[in-house]
Amino acid sequence: MKRFFPYYKYLLEVKWLFAIAVAAGIAYGAVAGAGLPLVMREVLPGVFSHDQRPLADLIFAALLLPAIYLVQGVAQFTNTYLINYCGFRVVESIQVKVFSRVQKLPLSFFHKNKSGDLLSRLTVDTQQMRMAIVDVSNDIVVQPMKLIGAVGALVYMSMQKSEFFVLLVCLATVPACVFPIRAIGKKLFRKAKVVQAQTGDLTASVTDGLQAPMEIRAYNMQDSVVSRFRQQVNRLLVARMKVVKYDKSMTPVIDFITVCGAAAAIVYAGHSGMEFKKDVVPLLTALYLSYDPLKRLGKIHTKIQRATASLDRVEYVLHHENDLQEPDKPQPFADVKGAVQLEQVSFAYDKECVLRDLNLSIPAGQVVAIVGPSGAGKSSFASLIPRFYDVTQGRITVDGVDVREVEKHDLREAIAIVTQSPVLFNETVMENIRIGKPEASDEDVIEAAQKAHAHEFIETLDGGLGYETPVGERGTLLSGGQRQRIAIARAFLKDAPVLILDEATSALDSESEAAIQQALEELVEGRTTFIIAHRFSTIKIADRILVLNHGRLVADGSHEEIYPTSALYRDLYDRQSG
Ligand SMILES: Nc1ncnc2c1ncn2[C@@H]1O[C@H](COP(=O)(O)OP(=O)(O)OP(=O)(O)O)[C@@H](O)[C@H]1O
Numbered sequence: 211m212k213r214f215f216p217y218y219k220y221l222l223e224v225k226w227l228f229a230i231a232v233a234a235g236i237a238y239g240a241v242a243g244a245g246l247p248l249v250m251r252e253v254l255p256g257v258f259s260h261d262q263r264p265l266a267d268l269i270f271a272a273l274l275l276p277a278i279y280l281v282q283g284v285a286q287f288t289n290t291y292l293i294n295y296c297g298f299r300v301v302e303s304i305q306v307k308v309f310s311r312v313q314k315l316p317l318s319f320f321h322k323n324k325s326g327d328l329l330s331r332l333t334v335d336t337q338q339m340r341m342a343i344v345d346v347s348n349d350i351v352v353q354p355m356k357l358i359g360a361v362g363a364l365v366y367m368s369m370q371k372s373e374f375f376v377l378l379v380c381l382a383t384v385p386a387c388v389f390p391i392r393a394i395g396k397k398l399f400r401k402a403k404v405v406q407a408q409t410g411d412l413t414a415s416v417t418d419g420l421q422a423p424m425e426i427r428a429y430n431m432q433d434s435v436v437s438r439f440r441q442q443v444n445r446l447l448v449a450r451m452k453v454v455k456y457d458k459s460m461t462p463v464i465d466f467i468t469v470c471g472a473a474a475a476i477v478y479a480g481h482s483g484m485e486f487k488k489d490v491v492p493l494l495t496a497l498y499l500s501y502d503p504l505k506r507l508g509k510i511h512t513k514i515q516r517a518t519a520s521l522d523r524v525e526y527v528l529h530h531e532n533d534l535q536e537p538d539k540p541q542p543f544a545d546v547k548g549a550v551q552l553e554q555v556s557f558a559y560d561k562e563c564v565l566r567d568l569n570l571s572i573p574a575g576q577v578v579a580i581v582g583p584s585g586a587g588k589s590s591f592a593s594l595i596p597r598f599y600d601v602t603q604g605r606i607t608v609d610g611v612d613v614r615e616v617e618k619h620d621l622r623e624a625i626a627i628v629t630q631s632p633v634l635f636n637e638t639v640m641e642n643i644r645i646g647k648p649e650a651s652d653e654d655v656i657e658a659a660q661k662a663h664a665h666e667f668i669e670t671l672d673g674g675l676g677y678e679t680p681v682g683e684r685g686t687l688l689s690g691g692q693r694q695r696i697a698i699a700r701a702f703l704k705d706a707p708v709l710i711l712d713e714a715t716s717a718l719d720s721e722s723e724a725a726i727q728q729a730l731e732e733l734v735e736g737r738t739t740f741i742i743a744h745r746f747s748t749i750k751i752a753d754r755i756l757v758l759n760h761g762r763l764v765a766d767g768s769h770e771e772i773y774p775t776s777a778l779y780r781d782l783y784d785r786q787s788g
Contacts, residue, residue, distance in 0.1 A: 211342070211346075211514055213518065213521055214339070214342050214343055214514075214517070214521065217300070217304065217339065217343055218343065218347075220299070220300045220303040220304060220343070221296065221300055221343060221344065221347065223299065223303065224295070224296045224299050224300075227292050227295060227296055228292070228293075228296045228344075228347075228348075230288070230292055231288065231289050231291075231292035231293045231296060231348065232289075232347075232348060232351050232352065234285045234286075234288035234289040234292070235285070235286075235289035235293075235348055235351065235352035235355070236351065236352060236355045237281070237285040238282055238285035238286045238289055238352065238356075239352045239353070239354075239355035239356035239357075239358075239359055239503070240355055240356075240358075240359040241278060241281050241282045241285065241359070242282050242286075242356055242359065242499065243355070243356040243357065243358065243359020243360035243361075243362070243363065243499050243500070243503070244359035244360060244362055244363040244366075245278040245281075245282070245359075246278065246495055246499065247360065247363040247364075247495045247499065248363055248366070249274050249275065249278065250491055250495055289348070289352065293344060293345065293348045296344050297340045297343075297344040297345065298340075300339075300340055300343050300344055301336050301337055301339070301340045304336045304339060304340075304524070305332060305333075305336050307528065308331070308332050308336060308524060308527055308528060309332060311527055311528050311530075312328060312332070312527060314532060315527075315530055315532055316532060316533060316534040316598065316599070317593075317598045317599065318533070318559070318599065319530060324410075324411075324414035324417075325414070325417055326410070326411075326412075326413040326414025326415065326416060326417035326418065327410035327411065327413060327414045328527070329413050329414075329417065330406075330409050330410040330412075330413040330414075331410065331523045331524055331526070331527055332527075334406070334409050334413075334520070335406055335520035335521075335523045335524050336520070336524060337520075338406070338516055338517045338519070338520035339517050339520055339521055339524060340517075341513045341514075341516065341517045342513060342514050342517030342518070342521070343517075345513060346510050346513055346514060346517075349506055349507065349509075349510050350507075350510065353503035353504075353506045353507050353510075354503065354507070356499070356500075356502070356503040357500055357503040357504065357507075359499075360497075360499040360500035360503070361500050363499075364497070364500070383467050383468055383470055383471035384468070384471075384504060386467050387463075387464050387467050387468070387504060387508060390460070390463045390464070390467075391460065391464070391508045391511050391512075392511070394456050394459060394460050394463070394511075394512065395511040395512055395514075395515045396515070397456045398453060398456040398457060398512050398515045398516060399515035399516075399518060399519055401449065401452040401453045401456060402453055402515060402516040402518075402519035402520075403519040403522065404449045404452075405446065405449045405450055405452075405453050405519075406519050406520055406523050407523075408442070408445055408446045408449050409446065410523070411442060412439075412442045412443065412446055415438060415439055415442055416439070419435050419439065453516070456512070457512055457516075460505075460508050460509060460512055461505055461508075461509075464501075464504060464505050464508050465501075465505070468501040468504065468505075471497070471501075472494065472497055472498070472501075475494065475497060476494075533600070534597060534599075534600060534618065536617055536618060537614060537615045537616065537617070539615075540615065540616055540617045540620070541611045541612075541615045541616050543608075543609075543611060543616040543617070543620040543621065543624065544620075546608065546609055546624040546707045546708070547574040547575075547609055547707060548574040548575065548608065548609070548624070548707035548708045548737060548738035549571075549572065549573055549574040549608070549609050549610070549738070550570075550572040550595065550606070550607070550608055550708065550738055551570065551571050551572070551606070551607045551608075551610070552568045552569060552570040552571075552604065552605075552606050553569060553604050553605050553606075553607070554567060554568075554569060554603060554604035554605075555567070555568040555569075555594070555601050555603065555604035555605070555606060556568070556601065556602050556603040556604060557587075557590060557594060557599065557601050557602050557603075557761075558602045559590075559599070563602070563761055564587045564590050564761045565587045565590055565591060565594075565758075565761040566761045566762050567604075567762065568591075568604070568762075568763055569763075570756070570763070570766070572738060572754075573738075574609075574707070574738050575736055575737065575738055576738055576739075576753050576754060577734050577737075577738075577739040577741070577751060577752045577753045577754070578738075578739065578740050578741065578752060578753070578754045578755070578756060579741045579743045579748065579749045579752035579754070579755045579756070580592065580740060580741065580742050580743065580755075580756045580758060581743045581746065581749070581755060581756070581757050581758070581779065581782060582757055582758035582759055582764075582778075582782075583759065583778075583782070586758040586759050586760065586761065587758050587760075587761040588742045588743075588758055589712065589742055590761075591740075591758065592710045592712070592740050592742055594606055594613075595608075595613070595625065595708065595710065595740065596621060596622050596625045596627065596710070597613045597614070597618055597621055597622075600614065608621070608624065608708065623706070624706050624707055624708055625706050625708045625709070625710060626646070626700070626701035626704040626705075626706040626708070626709050626710070626737075627701075627709075627710045627711075627712075628694070628697045628698055628700075628701050628709075628710070628711050628712065628733075629697070629712045630694075630712040630713060630744070631690070631693075632693050632694060632696065632697035634681045634688070634693055634696060635681075636680065636681070636682065637680065637681065638677065638678050638679060638680055638681070639668050639671065639676070639677050639678070639679050639681060639696065640652065640655055640677040640678060642681055642696055642700070643655045643658060643659060643696060643699045643700050643703060644703070645700055646658065646699070646700035646701060646702070646703030646704035647703045647704055647705070650703055652677070654703060655677070655699075655703060656677070658699045658700070658702040658703035659677075659695075659696075659699045661699070661702045661729065661732060661733070662695050662696070662698040662699035662701075662702055662729045662733075663695060663725040663726070663728060663729045664692070664695035664696055664698070664699050664729075667692055667695070681696075691723070691725075691726065694726055695725065695726060695729060698726065698729045698730065698733060701733055702733060706737070707737055707738060708737060708738045708739075708740075709733065709734060709737045709738070709739040709740070710739075710740045710742075711730065711734075711739065711740070711741045711742065711748070712742045713741055713742060713743050713744050713745060713747065713748050723747070727747065727748065730748060730751065731751050734751055739752075745786065746782075746783060746786040749769065750769075752769075753768065754766070754767065754768060755767065755768065755769060755772055755779070757772065757776055757778055757779045757782075759778055764776065764778055765778070765779050769783075
């Protein structure tokens, strides 16, 4: 339980509503625990005595029951309604915290963790945590109150007739409940952990299945995808049933132990010649009502165990070490010109180096194409400049400042990236371009689209809806060439001094290709540009070509300089020109 304490601060945000909820819960507990037995003990025996009672007395006595249930009902509704509200608010705060943590983590985190599993941690596991924080806090106050109410009624009755006191001994079965509660709780924790992990796997598999509809159809994978899903659902079912087994065994076990106490009460009551209506019924009602909160208190343990299994998964994200730390004393980074320098740079994702001993000086405004065979390290090279990863050795500077010594936000403000398959967000074309500069006016966005040779096609979109056309999830309502031009428009709007272009590998139709080529030529002007050249179609706009092979720089110069001297470049170039 201690592990949940840091999260109680979210409950403080709704402390007054929570306090009202608990107060209503206490009122409910007191009325539910003590009201019914006392009515039975004090009122009903008189009503059903042998003497003829006036009708008014009967009506009064009868009305006591709905009155008790009315008070109890209003208090219970207020309690559960507000507890639910507080619970949702706490979940909301935890979800925002986890989501914002995820957004701060480096790219490597997303390569190690499946997005579906992260989704399940963010949604399912945070909901489980709610149980431990809000429901348990409520139960911990309300259920003992109910217990005190019922036990109070027993004590009150025992004061009226001393034999009743002995019946309190029946409650001695209560401590015996602790042992099964603890044992079942331990089992439940382990089983709940398995369920949460498998829920994550299942969500990951669903996400995969929904994100690649074309590939699944193209390769006729429907049956195998469904069969894998069925297996995972089955595994989850088995794991869930284990949780249900332990969770649901708690109540019967506690019922059995406590009913032994009730049996002892009956034996005692019968033996000592108590009056059934007047003494035994109210007594058993009070006993029953004191066992109910006990069972609920027992469930608190199982709730905490289940929530702890989820807490582990949520804290995996919250406490995940960020290996791309911000500098302690960030250097100012304004009016960037874009001179980039690599000094003895080596880089490895894991153990094996994918870039080795790179020494380069790229003056501001130079357009550099990076070429090399597949896997040579071109994309890795480009990802080091915006500090998506840190170099393993050496350093990279922009305008003489080590990229690790400026705030990541400032560094990335100075860099625009156009990837080969740009991701569009499920918003309008206008908003997708505005991502480049959130404060830009509509006119600025349109101007950027014009520069990117995108304005013409945007205007005709969706029967003239133009910039207000939604692009669909991940931009699926647009063609590859259109998506690329929107990404180029974003880069124009951002107007950053450093540009990284990941040239499209897929063939575009000649009209798109010509428009994109022209847009890129204008975009690179005056910016330090790194073009990851897969198809060499953009190579002619480069001032300088870097040839990488197995992570090493094997040639560096203009096309005219390196074509005669680098066999690898010549080979790559000739193959491309066919
Ligand atoms: N996230 C990653 N984690 C681990 N290894 C990676 C990761 N990304 C790339 N690699 C490895 O790093 C090496 C260089 O990959 P990189 O993507 O930089 O090459 P590339 O020249 O851009 O290739 P291509 O032209 O095929 O895109 C490859 O061996 C690749 O397997």
